[in-house]
Amino acid sequence: MPVSVKRRQFLLGMTSAGYLAAAAPYVALSAIIPSSKSVLLVVDVQNCFLPGGTLAVDRGDEIISIINSLGQKFKNVIFTQDWHTPNHASFASSHPGKKPFETVELSYGNQILWPDHCIQGTDDAKLATGLNIPHAQLIIRKGYHNEIDSYSTFVAADGKTKTGLTSYLQERGLNDVYVCGLATDFCVSWSAIDARRAGLEVSVIEDACRGINLNGSLDAAWASMKEHGVKRAHSSDIA
Ligand code: VGL
Ligand code: ZN
Numbered sequence: 728m729p730v731s732v733k734r735r736q737f738l739l740g741m742t743s744a745g746y747l748a749a750a751a752p753y754v755a756l757s758a759i760i761p762s763s764k765s766v767l768l769v770v771d772v773q774n775c776f777l778p779g780g781t782l783a784v785d786r787g788d789e790i791i792s793i794i795n796s797l798g799q800k801f802k803n804v805i806f807t808q809d810w811h812t813p814n815h816a817s818f819a820s821s822h823p824g825k826k827p828f829e830t831v832e833l834s835y836g837n838q839i840l841w842p843d844h845c846i847q848g849t850d851d852a853k854l855a856t857g858l859n860i861p862h863a864q865l866i867i868r869k870g871y872h873n874e875i876d877s878y879s880t881f882v883a884a885d886g887k888t889k890t891g892l893t894s895y896l897q898e899r900g901l902n903d904v905y906v907c908g909l910a911t912d913f914c915v916s917w918s919a920i921d922a923r924r925a926g927l928e929v930s931v932i933e934d935a936c937r938g939i940n941l942n943g944s945l946d947a948a949w950a951s952m953k954e955h956g957v958k959r960a961h962s963s964d965i966a
Pocket of ligand 1 (some may be wrong): 771809878906909910911912913914915964
């Protein structure tokens, strides 16, 4: 039998076995190759949110090695840093009689009250020492206005006060954002949704995040992200 016929039969055989129809296209479709317009946004991977920190996220330390590997796949990487004043309005300690995880009405609406965390200049507020992405290009801080919290890396909780990140991304032509970090249901999801509002393509890399999960906030965050067109990815999808 000529080689070309043998090869044809082999290919047909693979098709009937479902190999070409299922396995091969799956690999091709799921691989995400970050481009020069893609950016990895590493949200609040700071001591305060790691075990031993002031607002520790359960198993938050597990994501550091995943994020370091992801960092090598992106030319563009940005870190964010929660960066509060010592008597910040989001701290329970700033509201006499209130305890952490209770809520209060502030000028812009309902605010969850947190333990004192990520205070400017403290070791608690430093980026995790295990992070190793030397080519990261920007550290953007948020939550530094004493009276306004900012889960989002784009706009503070009043819906008006900007961090400047939208303009930065626009000027650099970065329109494809991959979000990871802490916490899934607060700063990660608010940042991802605001990135969508800024007209960007957005994916959250689920295994490179960990959540706080207060009263069902984790499920609610994933539902809201889905509603806003945030895609859900896994670190193994990224080539
Ligand atoms: C965060 C609560 C308060 C976060 C920051 O990084 O998700 N959560 N401040
Ligand atoms: Zn905070």
